[in-house]
Amino acid sequence: MDKKVRIMVTLREYLQNPCRALSLPYWKSKQGPVPENIKIIHQSNDSASLLAEQAAEPYFRLIHHLDHTPREALKGFFIKTAGLSDIPQIVQIINSSYPDLSVDEAQMLSYTQMLAYCEDLWIFVYETRTHTAVGCGIADFDREAREGVLEWIQVLPAWRRQGVGTLLVKELLCRIKEKQARFATVSGRADNPSQPEKLYRRCGFSGEDVWLIVRKN
Incomplete structure (x- = not known):
């Protein structure tokens, strides 16, 4: 051990x-x-x-200091709050969004038992015409620190570069601010080919902190 x-x-x-x-x-x-x-x-x-x-x-x-978090709309898409019954669909979106990562329903369900779980911070973006879920976002809220944390922002490959990721991030920031949060944070691989850091910076996140992790065998 x-x-x-x-x-x-x-x-x-x-x-x-x-x-x-x-x-x-x-x-x-x-x-x-x-x-x-x-x-x-x-x-x-x-x-x-x-x-x-x-x-x-x-x-x-x-x-993100939450000083400017306007709620935005995206023509052709709408937001829906996810429930526990939607976990299979969340799993499908996450697994379809990563070539080298997979989750299962038990893993995602376990997150709903965490201290910082907030049911209204699990959301979908649907395409209006077909009512197809094309992306999902999950955030936490630490009531002690009053910190919102973006955990998962996924958009299906066929629907990327259409503003769906931005819609997910900004909707979660609005919901986090409504909880009287002090700030929100997000983390991710700095060398990710999809460059998620650019998305977060466009949505108002800032900072220059990078952490290095080494896993010893």
């Missing part, structure tokens, strides 16, 4: 600079320690150059 190392950061410290203080949302940092075989270092750390030589995985982490 892997040994684990706990990283201790207080809520006050975290709120001063969330994306620099931790590589993951505050509520997740309290769920359990990091496995000992995983090394996580901020790119500004003196050891970052050493990690780069060990095939480190770079992850961006961005913040």
Whole structure:
């Protein structure tokens, strides 16, 4: 069994600079320690150059201060809140959106038992004419830190570059702000060929924090 190392950061410290203080949302940092075989270092750390030589995985982490979150519409599409009965469809969209990642219904159902789960932060985008679900978005809300976290933003390949991803992100930001959140964060692979970071920045996220992760065998 892997040994684990706990990283201790207080809520006050975290709120001063969330994306620099931790590589993951505050509520997740309290769920359990990091496995000992995983090394996580901020790119500004003196050891970052050493990690780069060990095939480190770079992850961006961005913040949105929710100061401007207009709700938008997209002609030909509409938003629908997802329910538990929609989990099979969510699984299908996620698995169809990634060539190297798959989830199952049990995994997605387990997320609804998490501390930061909010049922109204699971949404679909439907194409109006055919009533086909073409994308889905999932966010969390940490009531203690008052932080919204974008977790999954998926658009089926055939429907990309039509504004669906932007619609998902901006709708979730609106819903997060309505919960009196202080801010929202998002993270993802910095070297992802689909360049999701560009989408998030277009939607108002900012920051320069990158975390390097090395998984030891």
